[in-house]
Amino acid sequence: MEPILDIKGLSKAYDGFQLKPFDLRLERGSIMGFIGPNGAGKSTTIRAIMNLVRKDGGDIKIFGLDHIRHEQKIKDKIGVVFDEGHFYEDLSLHDTMKFISRFYTQWDSSQFDHYVKQFQLPLKKKIKELSKGMKMKFSLAIALSHHAELLIMDEPTSGLDPLVRSELLDILMTVMQDEQKAILLSTHITSDLDKIADYITLLHNGSLLFTKPKDALADQYGVVKGDLRQLPLLQELCIGVKKNSYGFEALVDDRARVKRELGDAVLIEKPNLEEIMLFYTRRELHA
Numbered sequence: 001m002e003p004i005l006d007i008k009g010l011s012k013a014y015d016g017f018q019l020k021p022f023d024l025r026l027e028r029g030s031i032m033g034f035i036g037p038n039g040a041g042k043s044t045t046i047r048a049i050m051n052l053v054r055k056d057g058g059d060i061k062i063f064g065l066d067h068i069r070h071e072q073k074i075k076d077k078i079g080v081v082f083d084e085g086h087f088y089e090d091l092s093l094h095d096t097m098k099f100i101s102r103f104y105t106q107w108d109s110s111q112f113d114h115y116v117k118q119f120q121l122p123l124k125k126k127i128k129e130l131s132k133g134m135k136m137k138f139s140l141a142i143a144l145s146h147h148a149e150l151l152i153m154d155e156p157t158s159g160l161d162p163l164v165r166s167e168l169l170d171i172l173m174t175v176m177q178d179e180q181k182a183i184l185l186s187t188h189i190t191s192d193l194d195k196i197a198d199y200i201t202l203l204h205n206g207s208l209l210f211t212k213p214k215d216a217l218a219d220q221y222g223v224v225k226g227d228l229r230q231l232p233l234l235q236e237l238c239i240g241v242k243k244n245s246y247g248f249e250a251l252v253d254d255r256a257r258v259k260r261e262l263g264d265a266v267l268i269e270k271p272n273l274e275e276i277m278l279f280y281t282r283r284e285l286h287a
């Protein structure tokens with residue numbers, strides 16, 4: 001089946017920053033976690049997908065259609081949530097909803113009312129009177145109320161308290177139940193992705209380092225801890241190493257092989273996403 005989002009050779013340069021050409025495919029029924037340190041290029045990628053910045057090179061297809069030629073048609077079926085508000089600060093929530101809903105052919109008022117109740121949104125208040133968390137919830141309510149098939153979210157959980165974050169993750173899981181939708185979710189809160197992502201894409205300094213199934217990362221990768229004397233034996237397997245005067249910690253992409261070759265001489269643990277990201281992006285660290 002055709003991917004819902006198909007990026008080929010996307011590139012974009014700013015003064016002092018280069019998003020180097022990369023490919024990315026997102027299939028229906030999948031949640032892709034988009035991670036990377038500050039300034040990696042995540043928002044630039046998302047803005048290029050949404051045609052909010054002009055890409056320098058590459059092709060982007062959404063629902064099989066070119067993202068610029070068919071922008072209107074595509075945006076009708078995309079729900080977006082950005083970390084910064086894109087609403088008029090002086091409009092009330094109700095008026096903002098009225099204004100925005102006209103742009104969507106499949107606007108669903110009862111769905112919107114449902115989220116207004118769930119998130120306890122004060123419809124009479126102006127956007128500028130909302131807390132950051134409330135703005136995010138409003139943004140989400142809008143994104144989820146027009147039967148979008150692709151959700152693109154840039155830091156949707158930043159500024160949300162743990163309870164609301166957990167609610168949001170549950171909602172996203174529910175949205176995914178029909179297997180026809182997909183979510184691209186950029187975040188620094190990797191523990192959210194530990195819970196819900198199917199694939200992880202890591203960007204660093206404008207380069208795509210990998211796209212992998214989340215389960216493969218958990219099944220194959222390992223954090224190895226040991227004595228510095230054992231480190232040379234591991235060198236070729238290491239993705240990143242952190243040393244101190246007592247020993248080392250290293251990320252390896254073949255936990256089973258380390259177990260076979262070094263056995264109980266080292267301690268081997270399953271890494272979480274945060275550890276994987278840190279080791280990849282700080283290749284050599286002396287604590």
Ligand SMILES: Nc1ncnc2c1ncn2[C@@H]1O[C@H](COP(=O)(O)OP(=O)(O)OP(=O)(O)O)[C@@H](O)[C@H]1O
Binds near residue numbers: 036037038040045
């Ligand atoms: N409009 C712009 N003009 C010039 N440089 C820009 C512009 N937008 C982004 N950049 C630069 O591009 C680089 C990537 O920024 P981007 O916002 O895509 O990173 P990010 O991965 O989303 O980071 P963060 O996690 O901090 O949001 C940064 O060095 C940033 O300064």
